[in-house]
Amino acid sequence: xxxxxxxxxxxxxxxxxxxxxxxxxxxxxxxxxxxxxxxxxxxxxxxxxxxxxxxxxxxxxxxxxxxxxxxxxxxxxxxxxxxxxxxxxxxxxxxxxxxxxxxxxxxxxxxxxxxxxxxxxxxxxxxxxxxxxxxxxxxxxxxxxxxxxxxxxxxxxxxxxxxxxxxxxxxxxxxxxxxxxxxxxxxxxxxxxxxxxxxxxxxxxxxxxxxxxxxxxxxxxxxxxxxxxxxxxxxxxxxxxxxxxxxxxxxxxxxxxxxxxxxxxxxxxxxxxxxxxxxxxxxxxxxxxxxxxxxxxxxxxxxxxxxxxxxxxxxxxxxxxxxxxxxxxxxxxxxxxxxxxxxxxxxxxxxxxxxxxxxxxxxxxxxxxxxxxxxxxxxxxxxxxxxxxxxxxxxxxxxxxxxxxxxxxxxxxxxxxxxxxxxxxxxxxxxxxxxxxxxxxxxx
Amino acid sequence: xxxxxxxxxxxxxxxxxxxxxxxxxxxxxxxxxxxxxxxxxxxxxxxxxxxxxxxxxxxxxxxxxxxxxxxxxxxxxxxxxxxxxxxxxxxxxxxxxxxxxxxxxxxxxxxxxxxxxxxxxxxxxxxxxxxxxxxxxxxxxxxxxxxxxxxxxxxxxxxxx
Numbered sequence: 305x306x307x308x309x310x311x312x313x314x315x316x317x318x319x320x321x322x323x324x325x326x327x328x329x330x331x332x333x334x335x336x337x338x339x340x341x342x343x344x345x346x347x348x349x350x351x352x353x354x355x356x357x358x359x360x361x362x363x364x365x366x367x368x369x370x371x372x373x374x375x376x377x378x379x380x381x382x383x384x385x386x387x388x389x390x391x392x393x394x395x396x397x398x399x400x401x402x403x404x405x406x407x408x409x410x411x412x413x414x415x416x417x418x419x420x421x422x423x424x425x426x427x428x429x430x431x432x433x434x435x436x437x438x439x440x441x442x443x444x445x446x447x448x449x450x451x452x453x454x455x456x457x458x459x460x461x462x463x464x465x466x467x468x469x470x471x472x473x474x475x476x477x478x479x480x481x482x483x484x485x486x487x488x489x490x491x492x493x494x495x496x497x498x499x500x501x502x503x504x505x506x507x508x509x510x511x512x513x514x515x516x517x518x519x520x521x522x523x524x525x526x527x528x529x530x531x532x533x534x535x536x537x538x539x540x541x542x543x544x545x546x547x548x549x550x551x552x553x554x555x556x557x558x559x560x561x562x563x564x565x566x567x568x569x570x571x572x573x574x575x576x577x578x579x580x581x582x583x584x585x586x587x588x589x590x591x592x593x594x595x596x597x598x599x600x601x602x603x604x605x606x607x608x609x610x611x612x613x614x615x616x617x618x619x620x621x622x623x624x625x626x627x628x629x630x631x632x633x634x635x636x637x638x639x640x641x642x643x644x645x646x647x648x649x650x651x652x653x654x655x656x657x658x659x660x661x662x663x664x665x666x667x668x669x670x671x672x673x674x675x676x677x678x679x680x681x682x683x684x685x686x687x688x689x690x691x692x693x694x695x696x697x698x699x700x701x702x703x704x705x706x707x708x709x710x711x712x713x714x715x716x717x718x719x720x721x722x723x724x725x726x727x728x729x730x731x732x733x734x735x736x737x738x739x740x741x742x743x744x745x746x747x748x
Numbered sequence: 749x750x751x752x753x754x755x756x757x758x759x760x761x762x763x764x765x766x767x768x769x770x771x772x773x774x775x776x777x778x779x780x781x782x783x784x785x786x787x788x789x790x791x792x793x794x795x796x797x798x799x800x801x802x803x804x805x806x807x808x809x810x811x812x813x814x815x816x817x818x819x820x821x822x823x824x825x826x827x828x829x830x831x832x833x834x835x836x837x838x839x840x841x842x843x844x845x846x847x848x849x850x851x852x853x854x855x856x857x858x859x860x861x862x863x864x865x866x867x868x869x870x871x872x873x874x875x876x877x878x879x880x881x882x883x884x885x886x887x888x889x890x891x892x893x894x895x896x897x898x899x900x901x902x903x904x905x906x907x908x909x
Contacts, residue, residue, distance in 0.1 A: 329761075333768055340772045344779055348817070355818070362818035368778035376772070503757040510761035517768050647820035670822070679820075 322508060325398070327391040329509025330516045331414065334384040335489060337517065338421075341377040342478065349428065351474035353467040356430035357534040358648040364531055365645040371528045372521075378529030378547070380520060381422045385549035387516070388415040389605075392580065396602055401583040401595070410492040412581045417485045422549055424477035430470060435535035436544035438465055438473070440557070447566030530637065537689055537723050543629050545620070552609040555616040576601045646684065649674045669739045672730060676723070681746040689723070698744030708740035709733065783817065791887065791894040800831040800893060805850055805857075805868055812897050825897050827884065828857075830869065836884045836895045837870045843877040857881065 348367060350359045363370035392411050395401070400408040426437040442465060446456035461468035533542070546554045553569050560568050579586070583598050620626050649670050665679060676691040678684050683693030697703050702718065703711075711718040713728040713736070727736065792810040800806065805828040814823050826847060828837040839847045846861035856873060857866040864875030871880040885896045 333764065336765070336768055337772070340769065340776070344772075344776050347780060358818050366818075368781065369775035370779060373772070373775055373779055503754060507757040507760040510764040514764040514767060517764075521771065645818070647815050647818055650819040650821040 322505075323512065324394060325505065326509040326512035327387055327394045328411075329506075329511075329513040330387045331384065331391050332489070332509070333513030333517050334380055334387060334520075335485065337376055337380045337520070338384060339482065339486075341373050341380065342482065344373050345377060346478060351428065351471050353430055353470055353535070355648060356428060356470060357531075360429040360431070360531060362645060364528065365641070372524050375524035375527060375529040376520065377425075379524055379527070381418075381425060382548045383516070383520060384418050385415075385422060388418045389609075391415075393602060393606070396580075396598060401598070405584040406495045407492060408584060409581055410488050410495075412577060413488050414485065416577055417481055417488065419549070421477060421481040421485065422547070424473045424481065426547065426550075427470060427473040428477060429531055430535050431532035432535055432538040432542050433530070433532045433544050433546070435465075435538070437546060437550075438469060440546075440554075444566050444569050447563060448570060449567070452566065528641070531640075532633070532637065533640075533689070539689075540722070541629060542633065543626060545630070548613070551616040552612040555612040555619070556608075558619075573605075576605060643685070649679060666735075666738050666742050668731060668735050669742060672727060673739065681743065694743050695746045695748045697746065703744070705737065705740040705744055708743060709736040712736045712739070789896055791889065792897055794827060794829060794836060794886075794893045794895050797888055797891055797893050800829055803832050803868075804852070805830055805837065807850060810895060810897055827895060827897070828870075828881075829893065833869065834886070834893075835870075836886050836893070837881045838884050838898070840882070841877055842879050842882060843875070848881065 345363065348359050348363050348370075350356060360374070363374055365371075388411070392415055395404070395408050395411050400411075423437075423441065427434045427441070442456055442460060445459045446452050448455050457463065459469070459472065460466070461472050532538070532544070545551075556568055557565050579597060579601050583595060586595075586597060620630060665674065665681075670679060676684055677694050678691075681694035681697075683695075684691045697708075707718070711720065712731065713726055715721075715724045715726060731739070790812060792812055794808050794810055795806075808827050808829055810825050810827055812823050812825060814821055826839045828839060828850060829835075830837060839849075841848050841859040841861065841864055843859065843862055843864050846859050848857040848859045848864075848866065851858050855868055857868075857870070858864070859866075859875065859877065862876050864877035865873040866877070866881050867873055869880075870883065872878075884898060887894050
């Protein structure tokens with residue numbers, strides 16, 4: 305794309321101020337990027353707890369350009385939140401809430417929707433980060449005054465986080481919020497171009513948007529989007545860290561005693577944004593006077609976000625143990641990236657109820673055990689986690705079929721540690737016996 | 749503002765949009781391009797040769813491991829063994845790909861979709877199917893009849909050629 309070499313206009317007194325007015329163009333371009341990359345990611349992603357992480361890994365490792373497109377979507381959402389906020393600030397600066405009400409309200413709504421989209425999108429890869437962010441969302445909803453219990457149940461789709469919760473976040477992320485964002489964007493575009501259009505202004509917006517896109521595209525070539533270990537394979541030491549647009553919330557929640565988290569994390573920002581949206585009416589009587597309320601809310605937000613974000617960075621850097629653990633996680637992630645992709649086993653419904661042909665693994669082994677121990681009991685490696693092979697396991701002490709059935713019910717009693725977990729609630733005794741009988745036949 | 753400058757300014761936003769959409773589309777083409785997985789020529793056990801006899805086609809099931817993108821699955825396929833001819837027929841109708849069934853009482857295969865009928869040896873009797881049922885590659889290993897399951901022999905041959 306070509307950019308004009310000469311400045312757009314020499315006669316304008318303050319060129320910087322004019323370029324400051326191009327936040328809308330940047331927001332528009334970033335929204336287009338989110339829509340395009342989001343649609344593409346949906347071609348491979350599967351919203352279910354047993355496949356989400358595998359499909360995102362597949363996008364990262366196997367699909368051509370997958371890593372770049374996912375990085376565009378991931379970092380684009382963070383840049384979008386930043387520019388949506390700057391856009392609100394800029395409109396406030398130019399008193400848009402007085403004479404351009406629709407533009408103002410649309411900007412505040414977009415900010416809310418962009419944050420909602422990012423919040424729901426965070427859960428989708430179902431890695432450790434996603435799981436913890438879902439937990440935090442659950443806690444924030446549950447702590448709301450009056451409606452907390454119901455809000456939590458409705459968000460989760462049940463009493464605990466499950467694959468249903470992931471489906472809900474998926475539907476909210478790819479259908480509900482994009483539709484609302486599209487509606488608001490079209491509304492503001494129609495409104496914008498029904499007024500007298502200053503084309504040099506529109507072009508300035510377009511140039512700014514284009515430049516930001518180039519910067520984002522280059523950034524994403526260098527930095528892939530993070531993907532932590534799968535939610536079910538996470539170790540106890542794992543330290544989850546949210547994306548840049550939620551660091552303020554993460555850091556604030558450290559300072560606030562449990563019960564008040566929802567007030568600070570949801571109610572305060574909600575009331576603040578509501579005040580901003582209602583500013584055209586709140587300031588009706590005093591158009592010329594300084595809208596003190598708006599200033600307080602915006603300055604408060606800006607100060608809050610900047611200080612807590614900086615504090616989050618500093619506290620991670622200062623504590624040597626945290627610093628070390630985060631470095632270890634980064635090393636694990638880059639090691640994981642260089643490992644080959646392992647397909648996830650998938651059983652067709654026809655086969656689920658029956659055992660496969662003689663000599664083959666029982667279907668329930670393939671369903672529950674093969675992911676970690678391999679389809680033929682050969683073991684596997686995920687990141688730095690090594691899953692032991694089961695070959696010749698029958699020759700070891702305390703591994704008779706009866707022992708294995710007990711072990712499946714209570715792994716710690718046999719000295720096994722997570723991620724090996726109890727299958728007492730998943731398998732019947734008979735099913736465990738079937739798996740155990742097959743496992744002891746495995747030979748190197 | 750002169751006219752050419754104005755039209756340039758009007759075109760510029762579209763230029764930026766084309767640039768953004770274009771660069772993502774380039775990646776999208778590679779991203780969405782179907783992955784040609786080399787057909788794994790697995791030999792699948794059908795049955796022991798000793799248990800295959802008679803003049804009737806025998807319905808058997810074979811289990812094939814299939815990798816599709818991120819998923820690995822065990823697919824169950826039906827095949828028909830012709831003990832007399834030592835052949836294994838694919839159940840896939842060469843018309844539109846539905847699976848035929850064996851009608852014992854009328855001694856023929858019938859396709860449930862568009863009423864193609866095939867004789868007990870797989871040859872076409874009537875209906876829209878262009879040819880008889882395809883025979884799959886077979887071999888005998890350690891007393892077991894094995895088969896390579898392919899969805900469409902004709903197409904397979906065409907892509908291999």
